[in-house]
Amino acid sequence: MRRPTASQARAPATVLALLLIVVLVLPPLLSAYWIDVLTAVAIYSVVALGLNLLMGRVGLVSLGQIAVLALGGWVAAKLAFATSIPFPLVLLIAGLITLVLGTLVGLPALRLSGLYLALITLMLAGAITVVLSTTNFPNGGPGFLGHTESSFGNPSVRRPDIAGSDPGYFRFTVIVAAAMFALALWHVRSRPGRAWAAIRQSEPAALAAGVNITLYKLWAWALASFMTGVAGGLLAGSVGKLYTYQFPTRDSIILLAVVLMGGIYSLWGAVVAGGLMKLLPALLDDWGLPADLLTILFGVGVLQVLLTAPGGLAAQVPKDLARLGGALSAVVRREAARAERAPTGPAPREPAQ
Amino acid sequence: MPSWQDFQPFIVAGLALGGVYALSGVGMVVLYRTTGVLNLAFGAVGAMGALIAWTLINTYGWPEGLAYLVCIAFGAAISLGYGLLAGPPLAGRDPLVKAAATLGLALILLGTMSWIWSDKARSMVLPTTTWRHEVGEVLINWTQILALALGVLITLTTAVFLRRTGLGTAMRALANDREITASLGVPVRRVEATTWVVSGALSGVAGLLLSNLVGLDAATLTFLVISSLAAALIARLRSLVVTLAAGIVIGLVNAVVTPIFSISPYRDMTPFVLAAVALLFLARHQQISFARRIT
Numbered sequence: 001m002r003r004p005t006a007s008q009a010r011a012p013a014t015v016l017a018l019l020l021i022v023v024l025v026l027p028p029l030l031s032a033y034w035i036d037v038l039t040a041v042a043i044y045s046v047v048a049l050g051l052n053l054l055m056g057r058v059g060l061v062s063l064g065q066i067a068v069l070a071l072g073g074w075v076a077a078k079l080a081f082a083t084s085i086p087f088p089l090v091l092l093i094a095g096l097i098t099l100v101l102g103t104l105v106g107l108p109a110l111r112l113s114g115l116y117l118a119l120i121t122l123m124l125a126g127a128i129t130v131v132l133s134t135t136n137f138p139n140g141g142p143g144f145l146g147h148t149e150s151s152f153g154n155p156s157v158r159r160p161d162i163a164g165s166d167p168g169y170f171r172f173t174v175i176v177a178a179a180m181f182a183l184a185l186w187h188v189r190s191r192p193g194r195a196w197a198a199i200r201q202s203e204p205a206a207l208a209a210g211v212n213i214t215l216y217k218l219w220a221w222a223l224a225s226f227m228t229g230v231a232g233g234l235l236a237g238s239v240g241k242l243y244t245y246q247f248p249t250r251d252s253i254i255l256l257a258v259v260l261m262g263g264i265y266s267l268w269g270a271v272v273a274g275g276l277m278k279l280l281p282a283l284l285d286d287w288g289l290p291a292d293l294l295t296i297l298f299g300v301g302v303l304q305v306l307l308t309a310p311g312g313l314a315a316q317v318p319k320d321l322a323r324l325g326g327a328l329s330a331v332v333r334r335e336a337a338r339a340e341r342a343p344t345g346p347a348p349r350e351p352a353q
Numbered sequence: 354m355p356s357w358q359d360f361q362p363f364i365v366a367g368l369a370l371g372g373v374y375a376l377s378g379v380g381m382v383v384l385y386r387t388t389g390v391l392n393l394a395f396g397a398v399g400a401m402g403a404l405i406a407w408t409l410i411n412t413y414g415w416p417e418g419l420a421y422l423v424c425i426a427f428g429a430a431i432s433l434g435y436g437l438l439a440g441p442p443l444a445g446r447d448p449l450v451k452a453a454a455t456l457g458l459a460l461i462l463l464g465t466m467s468w469i470w471s472d473k474a475r476s477m478v479l480p481t482t483t484w485r486h487e488v489g490e491v492l493i494n495w496t497q498i499l500a501l502a503l504g505v506l507i508t509l510t511t512a513v514f515l516r517r518t519g520l521g522t523a524m525r526a527l528a529n530d531r532e533i534t535a536s537l538g539v540p541v542r543r544v545e546a547t548t549w550v551v552s553g554a555l556s557g558v559a560g561l562l563l564s565n566l567v568g569l570d571a572a573t574l575t576f577l578v579i580s581s582l583a584a585a586l587i588a589r590l591r592s593l594v595v596t597l598a599a600g601i602v603i604g605l606v607n608a609v610v611t612p613i614f615s616i617s618p619y620r621d622m623t624p625f626v627l628a629a630v631a632l633l634f635l636a637r638h639q640q641i642s643f644a645r646r647i648t
Contacts, residue, residue, distance in 0.1 A: 025523050061449055111636040115391060115448045119586060120632050126579055127625040134618040249576050250463070261451070295464030302457030306450055307442050 023174055026033050027167035037282040039170045042177040045274030046231040048185055048259050049267065050224035056264030057188060058197040058220045060110075061118040063252050064125030065228055070132055070247040072098045072232020077138040077242055080157045087160035091176065091233040096231025106221035110214075125252055129244070136199050137242035156240030173234050180227050184267055192219055257298040260305045361393075361491045366566075369497035371604025372504030373562045375626075377581035378588070378596040379508050380555030383515075385499040385590050386528035386546040388440060391452040392432070394459035395576030398553060400571050401462050402427040402472020404470050404563060407477055407560065407569055417480060427558035431462075432553025433546060440545060444531065459575060466571035477564040500562045507555065508597040515593075580607075583628035590637060603627055 027035060054060045059284055062068075065267050076094035079085070085093070109120050135145050139155070159255050163172035187193055195216040198206035236242055256330040263269030275296075377395060385391045392398075402424035409420040435458050443451050462557055464580055515521035523544045526534040535541045559581075588595035607623040610616050612646035 061453070103397045108633045108636075112632060115452055116586075116632060116636070119391075119582065120451055120629055122579060123583060123586075123625040123628045123632075127622045127629070130619060130622045130625070248572075249579075250572065253460065256453065256456060284611065290468055292464045292468035295457060295467070296461050297464075299457045299460030299462075299464060302460065303454055304441060306446075306457070307439065 019174070019178055023171045027170055032166055034239075034282075035166050037279060039166075039173050040174045040235075040278040041274045042170070043231050043234045043238060043274075044255075044277045045271050046177050046180045046227050046234070048262065048273035048277070049180060049270035050227040050231075051255060051259045052262070052264050052267065052270040053184055053187075054220055054224050054275070055259065056266075056269070057193065057200065058217060059200040060217065060220065061114075061256070062121040062224070063118050063256060064121035064128070065224075065255055066245065066247050066249070066252040067125035067128040067311075068098060068102060068225055068228040068233065069232045070242075071101060071128060072229030073236045073242050073247075074137055074232070075229065076233030076236040077157050079346075080236065081138050081155075087158065088176075091230050094233040095226045095230035098232065099226040102225025102229075103222045105220060106218055106225075110217050110221065123251070126249065129247065130247060132247070133244040136244065137236075139241060157236040157242070159237045169238060173238065176230065176234060180230065180252065181267060184223075184227070187223060188267070192216055196220060209341065222346050254295070254298055257302045261298065261301040359612040360609055363611050364638065365491055365493050365497055365624060367605040367608030368601065369500040369566055370608060371601035372501035373559055373566065373600075374581040374584050374604050375504035375597040376500075376507055376555060376562070377559040377578065378503075378584035379511055379593055380552045380559065381578075382585050382588065382590055382593060382596055383511060384526070384548055384552040385448075387446055387524045388436065388527070388545045389444075389451055389531070390436075390455060391582075391590070392441070392552065392556075393452055393455045393582075394462060394577065395434075395552075395556045395559075395581070396435065397459040397462035397466070397571075397575040398428050398431055399556040399558075399563065400574035401431070401466055401560075402557040403477060403560040403564040403569055403574065404466060404475075404571065407564070408470075411456055416553070418637050421561055421562075421607075423478075424561055425554050428560065429550045429553040429554075432549045432556065436546060436549030440549070441471055441542070443621030445634065463571060470571065475564075475569040477561070477569045479561065479565045496516025496562065496565050500566060503558065503562070504600065508593050512593045520544065520547065580624040581626035586628045587631040599627070599631075 010203060011051050022038075025036070030038070047065055050068075051062060051065050054062055064271065072094050074088055075097045079090045079093055080087070083090075105124060109117060109124075112120055159169050160172060163169045164344035188196075195206070195211045198209060199213055199216060203213060235246075239246070255273075258273040259269065261276060262271070281294055284291055284294055381392055381395055405427055406420040406424035409415040409423060410417055415423075435455075439454055439458075443454055453584075479496050479499075481499055484495040486493050486495075515525055523534070523539045526537070526539060527541065527544060531541060560574060563577060567573060567577065580603060581600065584596050584600035589597035603624045606627070607620050610620045610623075
C-alpha cells in the first residue's frame with residue numbers, strides 16, 4: 001500500500017467541499033437558465049469522463065460517444081415510459097443495457113487498433129444516427145418504438161420524485177455524476193487502472209507481465225459505455241423530450257476536441273471538458289458573441305494540444321499557475337531582500353551567476 | 354416491389370455520387386499513403402471552397418470558370434498550408450494523432466463556414482447540369498457523367514502516375530518508410546507538399562461536384578467525407594482501384610434502394626454498414642490482445 005502524500009490526503013476534502021458548494025449553495029443563487037446549463041455541464045462531464053478514461057488510461061479512441069449517449073437516452077426514455085420503476089433504477093438499467101450493447105460492438109471492434117478502431121466507431125455512430133433519425137425517441141407512443149408523431153400533449157420523460165424541480169434535478173444530476181467520477185477513480189486506483197496503464201505503455205510488455213489484455217480493454221470499453229448510458233438517462237430526464245438533432249455527428253468530434261483540451265491524463269480534465277462543451281457556449285451567448293467562434297476555438301485547441309501540450313488544460317493550468325506563482329514569489333523575495341539590504345547603506349554588488 | 358423503370362434514375366444518381374466518393378477516396382488514400390495523414394477535414398476543405406465559389410459567382414458576379422478555379426486553388430492552398438504547418442511536428446507520431454489533428458482543421462473550417470455563411474441551404478448549379486441527355490427514359494445531365502468519368506479517370510491516372518513517374522516512385526517509397534526514404538536522398542518535405550497540393554485540389558473538385566449533386570451546405574458536405582472514407586476503408590486505405598469500386602458500389606447501393614419504401618429511410622447507413630462489415634471481416638484473424646496494425 002502506498003502512503004498518500006499530503007496533497008493526496010487533502011484532495012478528498014477539497015472535492016467534498018466543492019461538491020457541497022455546488023449542490024447546496026449554487027442552486028438558490030442561479031436563475032433557471034443557468035441551472036439548466038450547469039445540469040448539462042454535469043451530464044456532459046460524465047460523457048467526457050468515458051472518453052477521458054478510454055483515451056487517457058487505455059489509449060483507445062472512440063469517435064462515436066455521442067451516438068452511445070443517444071442510445072442511453074433512448075433506452076432510458078423507453079424504460080421511463082414503459083415501466084414504473086424508480087428513476088435511479090431506470091438510470092442504472094439504461095447504463096447496463098448500454099454497457100451490453102457497447103460490449104457487443106466492442107468485442108469485434110477491439111480487434112482493430114488505433115486509427116481503425118477510431119474510424120469504425122465513427123462509422124457505427126453514423127449508422128446509429130441514421131437509425132435513430134428514423135425511429136425517433138420514445139415519447140409515450142404505442143409499440144416497441146414508443147414514438148408518436150402527434151407532438152401535442154406528449155408527456156416528458158419523468159424525473160425522480162424527490163427531484164422534480166429544476167434545482168432538485170440539478171442536485172440529483174451532480175450527485176449521480178459525482179458517483180460516476182468516484183467509480184472512475186476507484187477503477188483507476190485499483191487493479192484495472194494498473195492493467196490499463198500497462199496496456200497503454202506497451203501491449204507486449206503488459207502481456208508478458210500476465211495482464212489479461214482482452215479482458216481489461218473490454219472492461220474499459222464497457223465502463224465507458226455504462227457511464228455514457230447513465231449520462232443519456234440523465235439527459236432524458238433533464239430535457240424531457242429527446243430529438244435526433246440533439247445528437248449531431250459534429251458533437252462527437254467536438255467531444256473529442258474538448259476532452260483533449262481538458263486533458264486526458266487527469267479526471268479533472270473531464271470536468272473541464274464538460275464546462276468547455278456546455279458552459280462556454282452559454283457564456284458566449286450571454287456576452288452576445290457568435291457560438292461559431294467556439295467551434296473555431298476548439299479546432300485551434302485540438303491542434304495546440306496535439307502539437308505542444310499533450311496534458312491539456314488540466315495539466316497546463318496548474319503548471320502555468322505554478323510557474324506564475326514561482327515568478328511572483330521570486331519577485332517578492334527579491335523585493336524583500338532589497339528592503340532588508342536597504343538600511344545598511346549601498347547594496348552589495350550582486351554576485352555573478 | 355417497384356419496377357425497373359423506377360430504379361433507372363436512381364442508378365444514374367448513384368453512379369454519379371459513387372464517382373465523387375471514389376474521387377475523394379483516392380484523394381485521401383494517396384495522402385494517407387504518402388504522409389501518413391488521414392485527412393478528416395477533406396470534406397470541410399471542399400465545402401469551404403464551394404461556398405467561396407458560390408459567393409464569388411452570386412455576390413461578386415465573377416465568371417463561373419474562374420470561380421471554380423478559385424475553389425480548387427483554395428482547396429490546394431489550405432491543404433498545403435496545413436501540411437506545412439502541422440505536418441513536420443507530427444511526422445513521427447501515431448497515425449491516430451495525425452488524423453485527430455485534422456479534426457482540429459475540420460472544426461476551424463466548420464466554425465468559419467457557419468459564421469460567415471450561416472447554415473442556410475444553397476444550391477450550386479454547374480453549367481454542365483443544364484446540358485441534358487435522354488437515354489431510354491432517363492434524363493441524364495453532364496454533371497453526373499462528369500462525376501463518374503472524373504472518378505474513374507483520376508483513379509486510373511493516379512495509379513499510373515504512382516507506377517511510372519519518379520515522383521510517384523518517391524511517394525510509394527515514402528508510404529513504405531519515411532526515414533529510409535529520406536536517407537536515400539528523396540526530398541521528403543517537397544514530395545509531401547506536392548501530395549498535399551494534389552489531394553487538396555481533389556477536395557476542391559469533390560466539393561464542387563457534391564455541392565451540385567447533393568446540395569451546398571457546410572455540415573452536410575463536411576460529413577459526406579465519412580462516406581468516401583468508407584470507400585477508402587474498404588480498400589484498407591491502400592488500393593486505389595478497390596477504392597474506386599467501393600465508392601461506386603456505395604453510391605449505387607445508397608441510391609438504388611430509394612424506391613423500396615420499407616428500407617428507404619435507412620439507405621444512408623449504406624457506407625457505414627459496408628465499411629464496418631468490411632473492416633471487421635478484414636480483422637477477423639487478428640487477436641484483440643496483440644492487435645497488429647493493418648497498414
